[in-house]
Amino acid sequence: MPPAESAGTYMKRKAGLLILSKLHRLFLNLAVAAVTMAPLPALAASGQPVSDITRDVVNFLGLHADKPTTPSQVINFFGFGSNQANNPADPQPVAEPVKQEVAPREIAPAQLTDVGAPPRLPAATAAAPSVQTPLHRLFCVEYARMRSGLSVFGDARHWWDHAKNIYARVSHPVEEAVMVFSGSKRLKRGHVAVVTEIVSPRQIIVDQANWENHGEIDHATPVLDVSRNNDWSQVRVWDIHSGTFGAHVYAISGFISKSLATASND
Numbered sequence: 001m002p003p004a005e006s007a008g009t010y011m012k013r014k015a016g017l018l019i020l021s022k023l024h025r026l027f028l029n030l031a032v033a034a035v036t037m038a039p040l041p042a043l044a045a046s047g048q049p050v051s052d053i054t055r056d057v058v059n060f061l062g063l064h065a066d067k068p069t070t071p072s073q074v075i076n077f078f079g080f081g082s083n084q085a086n087n088p089a090d091p092q093p094v095a096e097p098v099k100q101e102v103a104p105r106e107i108a109p110a111q112l113t114d115v116g117a118p119p120r121l122p123a124a125t126a127a128a129p130s131v132q133t134p135l136h137r138l139f140c141v142e143y144a145r146m147r148s149g150l151s152v153f154g155d156a157r158h159w160w161d162h163a164k165n166i167y168a169r170v171s172h173p174v175e176e177a178v179m180v181f182s183g184s185k186r187l188k189r190g191h192v193a194v195v196t197e198i199v200s201p202r203q204i205i206v207d208q209a210n211w212e213n214h215g216e217i218d219h220a221t222p223v224l225d226v227s228r229n230n231d232w233s234q235v236r237v238w239d240i241h242s243g244t245f246g247a248h249v250y251a252i253s254g255f256i257s258k259s260l261a262t263a264s265n266d
Helices: 007-037 040-045 050-060 071-077 082-086 140-148 156-162
Strands: 130-132 168-170 178-181 191-200 203-209 217-225 234-239 250-257
Touching: 140 156, 140 191, 140 203, 156 178, 156 191, 156 250, 191 217
Parallel strands: none
Antiparallel strands: 130 217, 168 250, 178 191, 178 250, 191 203, 203 217, 217 234, 234 250
């Protein structure tokens, strides 16, 4: 309690904040329930048992049909849960996806050369790596959806599977595509980042959110392919604090692109 505030005033303010918090949670739960349960009557009318419909909704959200579903599980599905902080981060969100004036560039498999090249400093780019603090904490999946326009949900490590038969999935970088980090002991929920520039067959630039688990946005972050076969299956990420590539090697599932008309090797 602040020293200049009386005990009565402090208790009233605390009670008010508690009520607001409960109302916010109530409205959020009602909104989630309305979104997930609204289609049920129409589906039930079609002859499908309600029990089966409920199971389908639960399975779609990645929950467990034989266990109680909590509001936090549903919220985490959309990438807003507090435990999404295990995912890495990226830059200031935009109101709508960036419009492309020219066709996105991509690294075609035939261009993958220079296999034995050692890690090197990032090439000169239009913007230097920087960190931005947004108005509210951002998670990587939240930011990637806003930047790319992809309608993919769930933990970042599941994006690769969830995008199958919906968007083009490629093994090589494409501008404005989403790079999917596989789940690992270090990245339990995986990570996603948006490719903004292709520097060379072994280096790209990405924007990402919450990479440092502070809800921040990391602009113009260099990423280096360190895989043995130059297939973008393993990368190292630029560390802005030390001014060099980080020591950790991260596994990559691939790149999801909304702009490519056809899927590649999937």
